[in-house]
């Protein structure tokens with residue numbers, strides 16, 4: 001067992017974490033991408049395989065989710081400059097931000113309105129494909145539109161899917177599993193929002209609520225699946241399929257940049273700020289980005305000061321062996337999806353040599369940034385989506401040029417009245433703070 005006092009002495013950042021102070025941690029173990037890749041248990045082939053699987057499902061998406069027709073059956077989001085927010089951040093912080101400020105709008109991904117529409121949906125599709133192959137119902141040449149047929153739905157109704165979630169992962173897994181015909185159970189932690197539970201129930205998903213945090217919800221999901229061989233458990237803490245589904249984003253971003261004539265290289269680096277909960281989403285995306293851009297991309301995880309599990313795990317190398325509760329934090333935050341006390345051990349270990357660092361921000365800061373963003377860009381995002389927004393201001397930079405990319409992770413499906421509540425609060429928080 002480690003001692004708190006030892007952690008504090010060995011790892012200076014832990015002192016800031018304990019004090020709930022906003023902080024930046026830079027990773028001294030960052031390696032050149034090719035070196036890190038050579039000893040990594042996942043490779044580019046794995047990500048390409050995931051991308052090709054998603055391609056095979058295109059006819060299914062167009063049929064089952066007509067909203068994906070606009071992106072030709074691909075679940076993808078827009079990336080673009082946010083110049084008005086760039087100016088607003090400058091005024092707010094009094095600091096110059098070199099280069100350009102861009103946003104990746106995973107907040108508005110089709111089907112489930114968050115970054116979970118990548119990994120979550122991918123894992124269920126892969127599972128469904130495997131079952132169909134095993135049953136002799138499918139060959140590689142078949143049109144995957146079949147997955148939307150009554151025959152397939154009837155087949156999948158013999159199987160179930162379970163997941164533990166703070167909200168958004170449950171939304172993704174629930175929606176896609178129910179559409180395919182699976183019996184699906186979502187174990188929801190106490191911080192999950194009521195509208196997410198209601199939406200899932202409307203779609204025929206079984207939602208079980210817990211009066212405790214995310215870890216217990218995950219544990220219950222795991223137990224359910226252990227006792228039932230026809231049940232697939234989506235393991236947010238350990239799944240490589242989830243991770244690979246997220247990683248496809250990196251390869252696609254490179255293509256989007258090419259289409260827009262945006263070049264990334266050592267003179268014009270890409271610096272990406274990724275809101276982090278258990279780590280699978282941002283870790284997977286960062287892995288894909290490293291494959292796509294190599295040493296020209298610098299990736300940072302961003303977390304709330306009350307739930308900095310990844311910063312704690314990476315900085316101490318204890319990964320999933322330490323929880324934010326162990327250092328006296330309450331793991332309570334308004335940032336849905338980021339209220340995670342213990343990081344994935346798998347992601348922290350795999351991603352350590354690829355990550356440039358981490359930053360933490362207070363909940364008040366998330367609301368201030370929400371206000372600034374709405375005032376400048378006129379777009380609503382949920383609090384989690386702002387975790388990385390201060391990155392370009394606080395992360396030390398040596399470059400005059402460069403592209404700062406804020407990965408916006410959720411908010412697209414938040415009901416209008418809830419949006420209004422958030423924005424009212426954001427305005428109040430903004431007005432009450434001194435902005436220094």
Ligand SMILES: *Cc1c(COP(=O)(O)O)cnc(C)c1O
Pocket residue numbers: 114115116168169275276277278279280281282283336337338382384385409410411
């Ligand atoms: C889940 C989630 C994240 C972080 O993803 P992890 O895989 O838990 O690290 C970030 N933002 C939002 C809105 C999320 O739902």
